[in-house]
Amino acid sequence: MMNIHHVRRSGLLLAYWIFALMLPFALMGVSSSVQASGSCWPSGPALNFGSVSGKGKTSYTNWQVTCNQYGHTKTVNVALCPYATAGGLGLSNNRRQMVSYSSWPHSYLTYDLFYDPALTQRIDTQANLSTLKCTYKTFTVNENQKVFDLPIYGLTYSGQNVTAGSYQNNNDTRVNLLYAFSQDKQPSTEDVLASQSSNQSGNSLSVTTNYENSCNLISASDLNFGQMNDLSQAVTSSTTVALSCPLNTSWKVNLDQGMNYDGATRRMRKGADYIAYELYRDAQYSQLWNNSGASQGTGNNGTQTINIYGKAGPSSTAVPAGEYQDTITVTLTY
Secondary structure, eight states: OHHHHHHHHHHHHHHHHHHHHHHHHHHHHHHHTTBOOOEEEEOOOEEEEEEEOTTOEEEEEEEEEEEEOOSOSSOEEEEEEEEEOOOTTOEETTEEEEEEOSSSSOEEEEEEEESSTTSOSBOOSSOOTTTOOOEEEEEOTTOOEEEEEEEEEEEEOSSOOOOSEEEEOTTOEEEEEEEEEESSSOOOHHHHHHTTTTSEEEEEEEEEEEEOOOOEEEEEOOOOOOOOSOTTSOEEEEEEEEEEOOTTOEEEEEEOOOSSOOSSSEEEEETTEEEEEEEESSTTSOSBOSTTOOEEEEOOSSEEEEEEEEEEOOOSOOOOSSOOBOOOOEEEEO
């Protein structure tokens, strides 16, 4: 009787330990069906705006990301969520910066990065729940490695008048990629942020542009001699041309001879009748403004004004009353 009792007791004890050992494995099995392991790593993207001006410009690049996912028995979802650091140049009014070393002091051009082509979702310099945006991809059962393109959109802000030349971000802006895998659901932004300590990779982002010697002819006001009652006396008037050019950009303004030039002088016209006049670069009316003469200067990042002086008459030829006109073409070369 004692031997039988001993066997039964051992059997119960064995069954208890088997059950206890199986329980953790069952729990682990439930957990592993939710999360899937994998890895992702990006290439080093480059964003080139080409030639830009004070009007601003947009551009984009594709950030190539490679992901591995092996041994899965069902479709795996992956969330890819990039953000970009400010870089060594820091921020100016919360905008990223590029620098030109062609002048001293150095000149800075502000720009930014966005998730969307409408430029409404700015890529933040830190990973946080309110600003981080994710792209979602999938692996089918037979897919083990895939390459994805994540677009990055760029904008150079308008209204900047900076020194002409090449600009760069020193290639020290880092685009960090946070990612998460799941077999049972699409990973949320919260899932991505919770796993960022282990599921994170990145690479440097190169941003370049050339700020062109872009000048703008802002305005060319009409020159009006007013009412002329006696052509035997010279009548004078003046007007202005306004322009803007980047700092240190050389410019030149030319005026053509007008639409009624007779080979010797400019003329205003009404029908078959003419009144001769001329344009000058100085208030003393000594520097004739013709095809060989021009006003020259250097850009200062602001609005620059050029004076144009006009003189009509004197003339001994009587002409009918009326409105006489001519059209002058202003050419800005830089």
